Amino acid sequence: VGDPSDNIPGIKGIGEKTAVPLLVAYQTLDGIYHNIEAIKGATRKKLEEGREIAYISRELAQIKRDVPIQLDLNACVAHDFDVNAAIELFRELEFRSFINRLMQQTKPQQLDLFTMDSQPETLQPSDNLVDTIIVDDEQKLQALATVLNAAQAIVWDVETSGLDQMQVDLVGIALAVNGEQGYYIPLGHQKGKQLPLQKVMDVLRHPLTNPNIDKIAHNASFDLVVTSRYGIEVTPITFDTMIAEWLRDPDSKFLGLKNFAQQYLGVQMTQIEELIGSGKNQKSMAQMPIEQVSPYAAADAAITYRAAEWLRPKLEQENLLHLYNTLEMPLVPVLASMERAGVALDVAYLREMSQRLTSQLKEIEHQIYDLSGGYGEFNINSPKQLNEVLFEQLNLPVEGLKRTTHGYSTDVNTLEKLRNDTGHPIILKIIDYRELSKLQSTYVDSLPELVNPHTGRIHTSYxxxxxxxxxxxxxxxxxxxxxxxxxxxxxxxxxxxxxxxxxxxxxxxxxxELRVMAHISQDKTLLEAFAQDQDIHAATAAAVFGVPLEEVTYEQRSFAKRVNFGLMYGMGAFRLARDSDLTLAEAEKFIQQYFKRLPNVERYIRETKEKARKQGYLETLFGRKRRFNALYNAAHGGRVSQQIVAAEERAAINMPIQGTAxxxxxxxxxxxxxxxxxxxxxxxxxxxxxxxxxxxxxxxxxxxxxxxxxxxxxxxxxxxxxxxxxxxxxxxxxxxx
Incomplete structure (x- = not known):
């Protein structure tokens, strides 16, 4: 049967369902071919045609156990090694747990030697990152209030019982006014000395709502929703370190505070899993001792302060601070208010709809079984069994199909290709079955479970x-x-x-998006169509097909619509031909005609790709940036696969348009x-x-x-x-x- 994951081909058309009975009957590959005369029909023909490939596949799959090698297990034990180099490698590979274990097992003086190119000089251990003050009596609370009311900026961060901001309980609040010291106010721990919740909220309300004191957070929307549920509408929120890092690099891998601190601040923070565990052993924050949570929470607040200090000049250097201050940060309270508001849901309607879908799915299921060529019942959701039905039982063509560990891909693109190539009715039924099944599981059955029992509404997270x-x-x-x-x-x-x-x-x-395209490209045909409030797709069809606007057919308009949007996403002639009834030559001719009638659109596409190659980034009309490193590297002598270059070119064409929209x-x-x-x-x-x-x-x-x-x-x-x-x-x- 082969193994696509290891590039072992196997005999075409022979799957596990066919192979297992043959091996049971004849024991080995040699036994099968020794008794080939006893095997009947299409299976025998496939075996005969695939004899050579079968033996090559067997040789490829066999593990060599006679390789002349001497192995000294003692030599494999790690003795003296370069701790700094190991940490650098683990950071590059994102082996965070390895770094934590190494930090715990390594002498401090070894770590002091560790430096990073263009990075902070030392990697600080996770214990006692900042000075931690536990606020658990009224005297400490009043002292904290004095500090907060005199501050220019306050970082606030909530510790909660879970991740659903509309239902979690508040366990504690961490605050900081600098990067060296953090305060933790325990409020909802199961054990330990704690202040009354209302007393704390009354004291914090003034500094957290003072319009003259900036508020900073990491993922502020979550903290904002939780805090507002407890009676404080925190304002003004002037800096969110997660949004700042994302705006600086939309493809950043360091949006999480812990990853960011490790990468850019040289700080090894405690991961949440290290504190509360994971899987079946995971505890809630409320179950954890205050003494363990407080340094974790205080560090979150103080390190967020440091992150903000590091990020603000970076945004300014890259001319992103204005966009950040006028668009991204003002949006935070808007999204938080929408999350809190939620939307009402007709649960009874969805229950009835689910019953209808179940009946429809059963009916389609039986239709698929009837079309399976006598295979009988099978699991339609199993790629392996679907392979056996489509490519062994029905013997549908596999030329040009993508290989997988189960044989051939049965994703939607493959099914669409099979439908176009073969017209077999089972394909459309499988597509329908999948669509209904996904709709039922993802929305119809799931949405009622998301209704908040306290509000009776669904609260999506943006x-x-x-x-x-x-x-x-x-x-x-x-x-x-x-x-x-x-x-x-x-x-x-x-x-x-x-x-x-x-x-x-x-x-x-x-x-x-088409209006943005018209504005950026300054294409006269598009601009005139919009100025006259014409149907833009009909106007495009009229221009490309050379017919009066009133004579454009439904098919011509639909085709023009597909091209209008497709070209914004970098669609080429091959894709256009695949998604239509055109041949490749016809698709190429159509695109040529399209660009002849809309020349500035072609110029925009050409110049946008060239700009991405030359400067390595593109911008929206608002100044939002996205880097295109692969295009830049490829244009400056780097080795980049053509597939990656093509994908980045498509993204580059679309970025200024979709980003501006x-x-x-x-x-x-x-x-x-x-x-x-x-x-x-x-x-x-x-x-x-x-x-x-x-x-x-x-x-x-x-x-x-x-x-x-x-x-x-x-x-x-x-x-x-x-x-x-x-x-x-x-x-x-x-x-x-």
């Missing part, structure tokens, strides 16, 4: 640092992945509802949030280019007019921004407004 382009992402649930192109996918949106007396208002940017949406969200401060409507969701608000029925028109105006004026483009509004009792059934 990730401000989750993409390289600046777009927001979300989880629990992932709103961006809710399908909207299929009817069954749109049914999931039906479950997001407005409470009685209210409506959902959706305001969506119209073709914002993301910046525009963020600017709009900040402005909408400010405008609605004293009004009854509020934002609850942000997905792609869409904002969703919860609005009292009697405030709908006023809110609609205000939000549309703000979104359309968020940024001035030569292809003016346009926003469309619709409203309804749920997220699916909405009427234009």
């Amino acid at each position: 990730n401000q640092t989750g993409t390289s382009t600046g777009r927001l992402s979300s989880n629990n649930p992932n709103l961006q992945n809710i399908p909207i192109r299929t009817e069954i996918g749109r049914e999931v949106r039906r479950a997001f509802v407005a409470p009685p007396g209210k409506l959902l208002l959706s305001v969506d940017y119209s073709q914002v 993301a910046d525009i949406m963020k600017r709009a969200m900040i402005d909408v949030y400010a405008a609605l401060k004293d009004k009854p409507a509020f934002m609850i969701l942000q997905v792609h280019d869409e904002l969703v608000l919860e609005v009292p029925e009697d405030a709908l028109q006023m809110t609609r007019d205000l939000v549309v105006q703000i979104m359309e004026q968020a940024f001035q483009l030569d292809a003016p921004l346009k926003a469309n509004a619709q409203a309804g009792s749920n997220w699916r059934d909405m009427q234009p407004l």
Whole structure:
């Protein structure tokens, strides 16, 4: 059967289901070929055609046990070694637990010698990183209040019982006003001396809400939501070290405070797993002794202060501080308010939908079994069994398919290729089955479990640092992945509802990325189409196909739409041919014609790739940057695979466009949030280019007019921004407004 992971081919068309009975009957490969006459049908033919490859595969798979080698186990024991070099290697490989063990087992004087190129001079041990003060009586609390009220900036960090910011209990608060000392106020530990929660909140409220004292955090949104649930709306939040590191390098591997401190500050902090354990042995923070948690928490606060001091000049040097101060940081309280607000969910509707999906899946399951060529029942979700059905039982062609450890890939791209190449009805059924199954498990059955028992709503978490382009992402649930192109996918949106007396208002940017493309490229065809408020895809089709706008067919418009968006993501002729009915030559000709009619778009693509190669980074219209190291290295003599270069070129073409669109949406969200401060409507969701608000029925028109105006004026483009509004009792059934 071979082993693709080790490049051992095996006999084409022979899988485990066929091979096992043969080996049981004839014991060995030699036994199989000695009795080849007794084997019937297609299996015998495959064995005969694959005889040579079978024996080559056996030779490749056999482990050599007669290699002349002398092994002295004592020589393998690590004796004297270069501790500094070992730590450097472990850091490069991200073997953090190895570094921790080495730190614990190595004499301090050995570590003092360790230096890093262009990095801090010493790696500090994790114990006693900062001076820790446990605030557990009123005298200490008043002394802390005096320090906080006199500070220019305060770092605050909450320790909690879990990760769901809307349900966790507050276990303690860590604070710092410099990088050398941290305070820890225990509040929710199961044992130990602690102050009353309300007393602490009353004392902290003034410094944490004082507009003249800057507030700093690492992943501020989490701390902000938790603290607000306990009655303090921390403000102003002026620096978030996680967002700063991400803005400096959107592809950074050091967004976590511990990783960042180790990489850039030379500080080896205690990992959370070292404190509370992991897996079945993991404890909650509340179960941990105060004496163990306090140095961990105090270090988090003080090291965050150091990180902010390190990052601020870096942002200034790279001309990112203005973007940080005017866009990213003002967005933090906006997202926190949306997370707290949440959205109502029709759980009964989802339960009924799940029952319908279960029945549909059963029906499709039986249809797949009937189309399997007599194979019978099997696990449709098993790639291994699917391989046996498709490529052995049905003998579908495997030319050009990607190999995997189970045989051949059965991912969606492979299935689409098989559907196009063979037209076999089982393929479409498998695609349908997977789509429904994923929809049911990911959303229909999971969403009700995410409803907060205290609020009765779903509170998604927005990730401000989750993409390289600046777009927001979300989880629990992932709103961006809710399908909207299929009817069954749109049914999931039906479950997001407005409470009685209210409506959902959706305001969506119209073709914002194409408008950005028109502005950046200054292509006359695109700019004129937007200026005349034409259907941009129909206008593109008219230009490319050379027909009057009113004569553009549905098929021509759909094709132009695919090309318009595809080219922004670096689509070439091969991809266009694969995704359409065109031959490669026809696809190449179409793209040539497209660029002939829209020459500035072609120029933009060419110049953008060249700029990425030359300077190693690109920017949005707002000044957001992303590095393209592979393109830069390849252009300056480095050895980079063509596959990586091609992928970075596609990303480079898209980055200024999608990044600018993301910046525009963020600017709009900040402005909408400010405008609605004293009004009854509020934002609850942000997905792609869409904002969703919860609005009292009697405030709908006023809110609609205000939000549309703000979104359309968020940024001035030569292809003016346009926003469309619709409203309804749920997220699916909405009427234009």
